[in-house]
Amino acid sequence: MADVITLTGNQRQVIGSDMDALFxxxxxxxxxAEIEWKIAxxxxxxxxxxxxxxxxxxxxxxxxxxxxPGGWQSTFxxxxxxxxxxxxxxxxxxxxxxxxGAGKSEIEPFKGGVSDAQKRAAxxxxxxxxxxxxxxxxxxxxxxxxxFIPYHVLPRLQQMVEMITAGKFTxxxxxxxxxxxxx
Numbered sequence: 586m587a588d589v590i591t592l593t594g595n596q597r598q599v600i601g602s603d604m605d606a607l608f609x610x611x612x613x614x615x616x617x618a619e620i621e622w623k624i625a626x627x628x629x630x631x632x633x634x635x636x637x638x639x640x641x642x643x644x645x646x647x648x649x650x651x652x653x654p655g656g657w658q659s660t661f662x663x664x665x666x667x668x669x670x671x672x673x674x675x676x677x678x679x680x681x682x683x684x685x686g687a688g689k690s691e692i693e694p695f696k697g698g699v700s701d702a703q704k705r706a707a708x709x710x711x712x713x714x715x716x717x718x719x720x721x722x723x724x725x726x727x728x729x730x731x732x733f734i735p736y737h738v739l740p741r742l743q744q745m746v747e748m749i750t751a752g753k754f755t756x757x758x759x760x761x762x763x764x765x766x767x768x
Contacts, residue, residue: 604676611651612711614750617743619643620716627730632723632760635734635742637716641700644707648672659706661699670702672710683709719749720757727763737766 620637627633648657652674662669667688673680685705690697708714722745724738734742738761748754 607651608711611647612714614715615639615643615713615746616750617746619647620743620746622734622739622742624724624732624734627732629730632725633730635722635724635761637719637742637746639704639707639713639716641704644704644712647712648707659703661702668698668702670699670706672703672706674710685709715749720754720759722759722761724761724763727767735763735767738763741766 619639621640622635622637625634625636655675657672657674658680659670659672662671664686667686669684669686671682671684673682675681683706685702685708687698687701687705689695690701704713722742724734741761745754745759
């Protein structure tokens, strides 16, 4: 465990060379419960490409768990077409900032843009970087293309995440069939 000084208001300050342990905890590979899935491409007559992503609640939970509710902070700046988010962590008495940004999202422009910017800022601190090394995952539709990933496909994706995290999955490409596992 890292050397941590607890300050007023649940604020943790990371100090000493053991701060690497807190960052290691924060940067642990995401669990299947922390990963969501979405359809990235879905053209008629073609397989849908599925991509993993992190939900912003998982970002907040990781920050709280590693650094305490008062050991980190975030700030947002509206900019042309989107938002910048800075996440700061209290390290040896100094607030250290890392920033990233995102555009407004299509469904909920404000909430989605802010959330995406915060997820990207957490990525600057090392959270979820492993998602970029995941294999290409495609879903072969049964009949017409759908707008959402069918619920019966999700357990297969969760199992794959667990295998990837355990180092037991080495494929670069995965083709899932929508009809498999359907009840």
